[in-house]
Structures are given as structure tokens and as C-alpha cells.
Amino acid sequence: MLRQYELVERVKEYDPNADEALLNRAYVYTVQKHGTQKRASGDPYFSHPVEVAGLMTDLKLDQETIITALLHDTVEDTLATIEDVEDKFGSEVARLVDGVTKLSKIEAMPEDERAAENLRKFLLAMSEDIRVLLVKLADRLHNMRTLHFIKSPEKRQRISRETMDIYAPLAERVGMYEYMREMQALAFEQIEPDAYQTITGRLEQIRNSDGGQVDAIALAIKQALAEAGLKVEVSGREKHPYSIWKKMAERHVSFEQITDIMAFRVITESEEDCYRAMGVLHRTWQFIPGRFKDYISTPKNNGYRSLHTSLIYENSMRVEVQIRTREMHRTNEFGLAAHWAYKQGDRPDGQVSWLRDLIEIVDASHDAEELLEHTRLAVYQDRIFAFTPKGALFQLPKGATPVDFAFAVHTDLGAQAVGAKINGRHMPLRTALNNGDVVDIIKGKNAEPQLSWLSFVVTGKARAAIRRAVRLKERAEVASLGRKLLDEISGRLPAKIGKKAVREAVQRLEMEDEEDFLYAIGAHKLDDREVMEALLPGSTADLGDDADWGRQERAISIRGLTAGVGFKLAECCHPVPGDRIVGLRRPSEGVEVHTIDCLELASGIDTDWLDLSWDKRSSGAIGRLRVTLYDRPGTLAEMATIFAQNHANVKTLEQAEQDPPFAVWSVDLDVKDLAHLTRILSALRASDAVAQAERG
Structure with a gap:
């Protein structure tokens, strides 16, 4: 762990004007606040923020970022508050610390949702200041380096998957390849331990048996370029285990079939020398067509610049070569952090x-x-x-x-x-x-x-x-239906309803605006009584209890039942007066009334069947329809108009499917009888807005 004076000296080396007293105060503050807290490794907890700050000094970041790294866990894990941080270290540091701090640990949430919620906060904070991302990536990298101290394999795997899914890609996206590669390697070891052990074992075998082949190839490349008058540095390395495993998975090949395990990097003095070096290599060794990429003339979004090519070396060995300048190399390894001139406000x-x-x-x-x-x-x-x-x-x-x-x-x-x-x-x-x-x-x-x-x-x-866009379109159509339903409901009130009454209804229901109100009506999130009471308080006082309201004109009686026997209309087929019906009676239950052709009757084969019929005076029930509309503006409103013209009150409305150019809706209607429902079906089928209409 870095000592206090060592950290300050590191900052002063690249920023002589840094506030030494402020840096010292931040170091002492994090040590005091974390006190006796311990990490899973047994080390004092404050060793973690100190190491994160050390990673930030490697990137030569400004003092505010270093202080943020030192304090980034104090608000989350100690009694310190953002106000305390602002009072002692200024508003800029407080804002950065607030951005990095995990605002909550939502342990009860599903894993993906928890990761996404953290990501949402993170992205919003990052949009204000990219230094939030840089500190967070260093925080995650150090946590991954010490991950093996956590005893729970499940927790290690969860953290590793989150690192692989979110933090390594973000590091790549801002060009911090050094961070990305190390995170991937550490996460891969936990997520696929068997594959990791196998690949690292094979790499060790190659390393022990190659007789210095990597060094020999690097020397051959350097000599070829030196003979052409180019002053370069050449280094070689094996590809990382995760990179090899990913290539094996993508190509569906074995380890032995991976031919370009070795990669070499050529560092030149100028951009022009990069292209000259590439020409020399292509003349000296055969290059593999389709494997050349010019990221110098066309950089990646994250600022990455380099020439990539693959060569066939002796004995048909494939090697990958990357050619870049020293400045490109630093940018490529540490990306945005390598040239983050924050004091000048520059942003790539x-x-x-x-x-x-x-x-x-x-x-x-x-x-x-x-x-x-x-x-x-x-x-x-x-x-x-x-x-x-x-x-x-x-x-x-x-x-x-x-x-x-x-x-x-x-x-x-x-x-x-x-x-x-x-x-x-x-x-x-x-x-x-x-x-x-x-x-x-x-x-x-x-x-x-x-x-x-x-x-x-x-x-x-x-x-x-x-x-x-699709959600907004659907919402607009449901709100349009809500407008028609509102007009129908308003017509049943004892007073004329104007815009003022609607505005007041929105306030009473604590909704955002009139559109929310109309949407709630159209989606049947509000029943008729709630709408009437919101529009005209007290208007439903004489309508009776909620359970009976809306059914005042409904009087259903069924012949074939013993007096006093309870019954209910089945939800699977929604029988209405006029349908041929049958009853199912199960032990300790009432009678369930189905239409004679209901498919659910097959499940009642071991129950008592009752031959039932509607009383002539029966009127009113819920009929369910399945309506397939053409998916274009206005069709939902046209369907609502048909319901209104046929005096059918919509009880529920739900989109069942959307398969352009169609949208399928499930609708429950308050209808008088089968004849009433049949008229509505006929009107729907005659409409140009409707592709199909059936009972649901």
C-alpha cells in the first residue's frame, strides 16, 4: 500500500502545482473515516481507496480525481456525508464523489436488474464528468485483483459476470485496453475456471518448449525494419487466455487450431514510419489477406489508432503484428485518461x-x-x-x-x-x-x-x-379511446362537464396531466365510478356499494338451479344471456356456468353437470372479444366508436399481441345479451379498421 508521502510525491512529479496540503488532508480523512474496517483479505479497508488513488496517479490525473479516488467509499461505507466532503474538499470533489458512490445496494433485486440500476446511475453521473468513469474503473480493477479473498464462490462469480458484462466493455469503449484486458483475465478465471486452467496450462507448455521463439521472432522483425532504416521497438507476447478462449468459442475450434497465439507490437517514431514499417513487413513475409486493418486513418470511436496485420512466419506460423507510434501506444493502453486535459476543458x-x-x-x-x-x-x-x-x-x-x-x-x-x-x-x-x-x-x-x-x-x-416510439404510439391510441369513454361517462352525470372539471379531476387523482387521465380510462385503470366521482364529487353517492354499482340494471337468473345455490359465470368463455349454457358443480364449491362449446368443459368430466338455461328476464353480462386491428393510426379509436354507437361499456382493454401489420386486442364489454354482442361483432367485422373479430 502506498504511504501518504509516496502518494503525494507521485502527484507532484507530474503536477508540481498540486495542493500538497489538500492531498494530505484527503489521505488522513479516508484513514480516519474507515478506521478499523477490514477487507476480505484482512487488510485495513483504507488500503483500497489508497490503491485506487495510486492507479489514478499512474494515469497522471488531476488532484481532484486523486482526492475523489481516496474518498470514493467514505459516503457509502462510513458516517461521512456529501456535505462533509463538500465542506472539507470543495464542491467539485463532492460532485465527483457523489457520482462514483454506489447510492444503494439493492440486494433484493434480481441480478440483471441490480446491475442495470447501478449502470443507470453510473451513466448519468458519467455524462456529467468522465472522471467518474475513470475512478470507477480503477475501483473495479483493484476489487478484481483482490477478488480471490472473497470466500463465497457465488459472490465471486456474480462480481466477475458484472465485470465482464459492464466494466470491461466500458473500459474498452473509452480505450483503456490495459484495464479491459486485466479485468477480463481476472473475471474469466472465476467464470470459467476449468477453461482458464486448461488454456494457461497449454500456454505454459508452449512457453517452456519454444526455446525463446517469441524473442527470436521479435528480433527478426526488428532487424528487417532496421535494415530499411527504421528505428523501432519490438515486443512480443502470447495472447491473453480470455482472448484465446473467445476465439475458440467464436470459430468453434480447438486450442490446437488457433494459429495466431503470438502477437507482436512495433513502436515507431512517427505516423509515416508506421506505414513504412507495414510495407517492409509485407515485403519480407507473406501477409494474410483480409486481416489488415488501418485504425490510424480511421480510428475507433474510443480513439484507438494502430495498424493491424497478420503474417505467415517460418513453418507456416501465423503471427499478429500491431504498428503504432509511442503516443498512439499510450493512448491505446489508457485511452481517454491518457490525454484527459481536464483543466482546459477538452473532451475528445x-x-x-x-x-x-x-x-x-x-x-x-x-x-x-x-x-x-x-x-x-x-x-x-x-x-x-x-x-x-x-x-x-x-x-x-x-x-x-x-x-x-x-x-x-x-x-x-x-x-x-x-x-x-x-x-x-x-x-x-x-x-x-x-x-x-x-x-x-x-x-x-x-x-x-x-x-x-x-x-x-x-x-x-x-x-x-x-x-x-411504439410505446408512445400505443399510449396515444389508448388515450384516444379514453377520450371517447370519458364523453360517454360524462353523459351519465347530472351536470355538464367542461375543461375545468377535467383539470380538477386530474388533480384529485394526483395524475401528471389530462393525457395520463385519459390513458387510465382507456386502459381501464379507473372504473366508471372513480371517473364520475373525480369529475363531480358526490355524484355516485346514490348508486350503492362498489360491489353492486354498475350492475343496477343487471338481473341474471338461471333456470335449473336449486333455490339459494350460488353460481358464477366462467371467465374462460364469458357466457352472456342467449348462449346455450351448462353448469359444473364441484364438491364444496358453487356452480360454474359455461357456454356449451367451452373447451374448459373437458376438465370437468368428473364433476356434476347441470343442464341450465337463462331466465327470460336475465339481462347483462361481461362479453369478451378478441379483435385484430390493422396497426395504423386511428384504428383503436374507430373500434371505440363502434362500442359507443352500440351502447357497450368497455370494462377492460388489453393488447394481447402485436405482429405488424396487425395488433390484437382483448376487450371485455358490458353487454345485455347474445344478440347485443352479435351486433357488435357484426359492426366490427364490417369496419375497414378491423381484420378479424371473434369472441375471446
Whole structure:
């Protein structure tokens, strides 16, 4: 563990103007606050924030970030408050500490939801200041280094999966490959211990039997480049166990079939030398077609720049070579942190656009599970490059389509997309894009995102935007139905209802606005009595108890039952007066009334069957319909109009399925009898808005 003076000296080495007294005060504060707390390793707890601060000094970050690292657990794990931190270390440090602090440990939540909830808070804090991410990544890296001290295998695996799913991809996304690789290696050891042991064992065998082959290849590369007049540094290494395992899984091959286990890095003095070195290597050894990538002229979104190529060395051995300048190398290993000139307020443009996309995903996601899915898509996929007709470059995951491209350019463009030209040719929107494609999105003035797009889009941003648009459309249609139902309910009140009464009803029900009120009516979250009472308090006083209200005109009696025997109408078939009916009587239960053709009758084969019929005076029951509407604006409102014209009160309304170009709705209606229900079905089937209508 770093001692107090060692930490201060590290900061002063690269920032002579750092406030030594403030750094000392922060070190002492974290030691005092964590006091006698211990880690699973038995070390004092304060050793953890001190080590995290040490990682931040390796990246030469500003003093506010170092202090944040020292204090990042004090608010969560001690009696310290954000106000205390602000009072002693200033508002900037307090804001950063607040961003890094895990605000709650929601142990009762499902694992994915818990991870997603933390991620939501994290992304929002990160959007305000990227230093929150840098401290959090260092915090997670140090926790992974000491993970083996935790006794519970289940807890080690949970933390490792969270690291693999969230933190390693985020490290990669901001270009911190050194952090990413170490996190993946440590997590892989816990998640797949057998595979880890097997691969590391095989690598050890290769290392012991290669007779210094890695050093020999590195020397051969250096000599070839020196003969061409290039001054370079060359280093070789085996690929990490997780990288090898991932390649084995993706290619469905064994360890022996992986040929490019060794990778070499060439560090040059200038960008021009990178291209010269690549030419020399390609002339000296055969290169493998399709394996060359130029990330210097076209950097990755995270700022990564390098040339990648694969060569066939002696004895048909494949080796991977990366060529870059020293400046590129530092940026590639530590990414955003390597050139974070925060005091000047500089932010790399690529990072700003990526953070903006992530915040859009946070805003558009409906729940925690959806957020986690979308964010994984956003941060953890291999990339391709595509261009707008004007030459603007966009990086997308492999398998991305024109719809993904449109949403990457702008959310509004994605929402209005109706077609696409790829390299000048009209192509379907589900076409997978290739590297270098020029994509021209065709817009429609009244276009809107389609639910069917979810079957082929691959970016988190596109999926989140489509789902949000579909939800808003559905909500608008249900609110439109609610408007018609409100008019029908208002007509039964003893006074005329105006806009003022509606506004006051919204306030009484503690809703956001009138649209929420209409949606609640349309979705039947409010029954008629609640709506009437909200509009005109006291108007339902003479209508009796809730259980009887709404059934004043309903008088159902059934012939074939002994006087006093209780019965209920079956929910599976919803019989209404006029249907042929039969009763099932089970021991210790009342009689359940079914239609004669109900499929559920098969389950009552061992019960008493009663031959029943409706009394002539019977009137009123709940009829269930299954209505398939064309999925376009206005169809739900047209269905509601048919119900209103036929004097049928909607009791419940629920979307059962959505399979464009159709939407299937389940509707419960208050009807008088079978003839009434049949008239409604006939009216629905005659409507251009309805594809199919049946009893449900």
C-alpha cells in the first residue's frame, strides 16, 4: 500500500502545482473515516481507496480525481456525508464523489436488474464528468485483483459476470485496453475456471518448449525494419487466455487450431514510419489477406489508432503484428485518461458523441432489464465503418442495418426512415451493412418506427428508440379511446362537464396531466365510478356499494338451479344471456356456468353437470372479444366508436399481441345479451379498421 508521502510525491512529479496540503488532508480523512474496517483479505479497508488513488496517479490525473479516488467509499461505507466532503474538499470533489458512490445496494433485486440500476446511475453521473468513469474503473480493477479473498464462490462469480458484462466493455469503449484486458483475465478465471486452467496450462507448455521463439521472432522483425532504416521497438507476447478462449468459442475450434497465439507490437517514431514499417513487413513475409486493418486513418470511436496485420512466419506460423507510434501506444493502453486535459476543458469529440448516445439509451429504456440489454449492445460489439453520401463516417456493430445507421446519424432520421440506398442501389432496410458502404436514408414525412424493425436492428440506440416510439404510439391510441369513454361517462352525470372539471379531476387523482387521465380510462385503470366521482364529487353517492354499482340494471337468473345455490359465470368463455349454457358443480364449491362449446368443459368430466338455461328476464353480462386491428393510426379509436354507437361499456382493454401489420386486442364489454354482442361483432367485422373479430 502506498504511504501518504509516496502518494503525494507521485502527484507532484507530474503536477508540481498540486495542493500538497489538500492531498494530505484527503489521505488522513479516508484513514480516519474507515478506521478499523477490514477487507476480505484482512487488510485495513483504507488500503483500497489508497490503491485506487495510486492507479489514478499512474494515469497522471488531476488532484481532484486523486482526492475523489481516496474518498470514493467514505459516503457509502462510513458516517461521512456529501456535505462533509463538500465542506472539507470543495464542491467539485463532492460532485465527483457523489457520482462514483454506489447510492444503494439493492440486494433484493434480481441480478440483471441490480446491475442495470447501478449502470443507470453510473451513466448519468458519467455524462456529467468522465472522471467518474475513470475512478470507477480503477475501483473495479483493484476489487478484481483482490477478488480471490472473497470466500463465497457465488459472490465471486456474480462480481466477475458484472465485470465482464459492464466494466470491461466500458473500459474498452473509452480505450483503456490495459484495464479491459486485466479485468477480463481476472473475471474469466472465476467464470470459467476449468477453461482458464486448461488454456494457461497449454500456454505454459508452449512457453517452456519454444526455446525463446517469441524473442527470436521479435528480433527478426526488428532487424528487417532496421535494415530499411527504421528505428523501432519490438515486443512480443502470447495472447491473453480470455482472448484465446473467445476465439475458440467464436470459430468453434480447438486450442490446437488457433494459429495466431503470438502477437507482436512495433513502436515507431512517427505516423509515416508506421506505414513504412507495414510495407517492409509485407515485403519480407507473406501477409494474410483480409486481416489488415488501418485504425490510424480511421480510428475507433474510443480513439484507438494502430495498424493491424497478420503474417505467415517460418513453418507456416501465423503471427499478429500491431504498428503504432509511442503516443498512439499510450493512448491505446489508457485511452481517454491518457490525454484527459481536464483543466482546459477538452473532451475528445468521439467520446462526446458516444456519451450522448448512451444518455439517449438511458432516457428511452422502459425498465432496468431493457437498459442493460441496450447498453450491452452499445458498448460491446465489433465495429464496421459506413459513410453518409457527404462522406461523414459512422462506426456501427457488425450486422448493423440501414435502420441502425439512420439512428446513429440522428434519432429523428431513424424515426422517419422508409427506405435506403446502399452504394447507390435501393436495398431493404434489413440489409446488413459492410465495411465502407455509403448509406443514403430515404425519409417519409409521416413515417414512424415500426415494431418489426426490432427483429433485425442490432444497436442499443436503435432498439431503445423504436421501443419508445411504439410505446408512445400505443399510449396515444389508448388515450384516444379514453377520450371517447370519458364523453360517454360524462353523459351519465347530472351536470355538464367542461375543461375545468377535467383539470380538477386530474388533480384529485394526483395524475401528471389530462393525457395520463385519459390513458387510465382507456386502459381501464379507473372504473366508471372513480371517473364520475373525480369529475363531480358526490355524484355516485346514490348508486350503492362498489360491489353492486354498475350492475343496477343487471338481473341474471338461471333456470335449473336449486333455490339459494350460488353460481358464477366462467371467465374462460364469458357466457352472456342467449348462449346455450351448462353448469359444473364441484364438491364444496358453487356452480360454474359455461357456454356449451367451452373447451374448459373437458376438465370437468368428473364433476356434476347441470343442464341450465337463462331466465327470460336475465339481462347483462361481461362479453369478451378478441379483435385484430390493422396497426395504423386511428384504428383503436374507430373500434371505440363502434362500442359507443352500440351502447357497450368497455370494462377492460388489453393488447394481447402485436405482429405488424396487425395488433390484437382483448376487450371485455358490458353487454345485455347474445344478440347485443352479435351486433357488435357484426359492426366490427364490417369496419375497414378491423381484420378479424371473434369472441375471446
